[in-house]
Amino acid sequence: MALDLSTALPDAAVKLGFPAADWRAAVIAAGDALVSSGATTDRYTQEMVAAIDRLGPYIVIAPGIAIAHARPSDAVLRSGLSWVRLEVPVAFGHAHNDPVGLVIGLAARDHEDHLEVMSALAGALADRGLSAALATADTPARVRELLAGDIGD
Amino acid sequence: MNVVCVCGMGIGTSIILKMNAEKALGRLGVPATVTTSDISAARGAAQGADLILTSAELAEKLADISAPVAVVNNFMDATEIETVLSDHLPRS
Numbered sequence: 001m002a003l004d005l006s007t008a009l010p011d012a013a014v015k016l017g018f019p020a021a022d023w024r025a026a027v028i029a030a031g032d033a034l035v036s037s038g039a040t041t042d043r044y045t046q047e048m049v050a051a052i053d054r055l056g057p058y059i060v061i062a063p064g065i066a067i068a069h070a071r072p073s074d075a076v077l078r079s080g081l082s083w084v085r086l087e088v089p090v091a092f093g094h095a096h097n098d099p100v101g102l103v104i105g106l107a108a109r110d111h112e113d114h115l116e117v118m119s120a121l122a123g124a125l126a127d128r129g130l131s132a133a134l135a136t137a138d139t140p141a142r143v144r145e146l147l148a149g150d151i152g153d
Numbered sequence: 154m155n156v157v158c159v160c161g162m163g164i165g166t167s168i169i170l171k172m173n174a175e176k177a178l179g180r181l182g183v184p185a186t187v188t189t190s191d192i193s194a195a196r197g198a199a200q201g202a203d204l205i206l207t208s209a210e211l212a213e214k215l216a217d218i219s220a221p222v223a224v225v226n227n228f229m230d231a232t233e234i235e236t237v238l239s240d241h242l243p244r245s
Contacts, residue, residue, distance in 0.1 A: 051161055051162065054161075055161040055192065055210065055211065055214075056210035056211075057210065058160065058161060058166065058207075058208040058209075058210040058211050059161070059165075059166060061166050061169060061170075061208075061227070061228040061229065062227045062228055062229035062230065063227060065229070067165050067166050067169070069162060069164060069165040069166075070162065071162045071164075071191075072162075072164065094210075095209060095226075096209075096226040096227070097226065097227065106164070106165045108164050108165075114164065114165075114168075115168065118165065118168045118169060118172075119172060121169070122168075122169045122172050122173065122229070125229050126173065126229045126231065131229075
């Protein structure tokens with residue numbers, strides 16, 4: 001798959017075993033990871049948190065997995081992902097999919113921008129074997145390998 | 154069949170739902186067009202839609218919409234999406 005995850009998900013955007021006290025801290029961590037990888041500014045992080053305050057925890061799209069994101073805006077410097085696996089899962093207040101152990105930050109400049117990365121992400125997370133491997137991946141490089149469909153060691 | 158997947162921003166979660174809904178409709182053998190919308194544009198996007206797919210949180214905000222609204226809890230669960238879709242297939 002021609003997917004440049006080394007650009008979309010660099011080491012600086014991955015935190016594994018992150019200690020977060022609550023959903024807000026977890027989303028801020030995903031936002032900070034986007035900022036430190038050069039994808040967004042701090043305002044994008046604030047917008048991700050504000051979206052959940054306004055619309056509820058709908059971003060918890062599957063058991064244990066939240067996709068934190070905000071609208072495309074000039075707070076997005078380039079498209080990117082971040083990956084925050086929490087040390088201890090936290091509640092987002094979702095009726096079916098709590099608690100959340102993985103927060104994936106998503107920054108896109110426009111609606112078409114991120115289709116390829118989202119497609120790889122959806123494919124990987126929908127695959128039960130792969131999502132189990134992703135949940136225990138212990139390095140950023142391993143996360144990228146699994147997302148790119150390179151399952152072999 | 155016209156299906157609209159609604160999320161808060163129209164990027165991200167609705168795109169995941171759209172991809173998995175397209176796969177499920179393919180398996181069900183139902184010819185369909187699947188599009189995405191953000192919650193603020195959903196009322197307009199619902200014009201001419203046969204079905205709206207969204208999360209429980211956002212479905213509450215779409216209670217007065219004209220098209221049927223179906224809730225998907227796990228956007229990654231192919232079986233759940235297929236069941237929700239088959240429950241809402243147009244009778245022909």
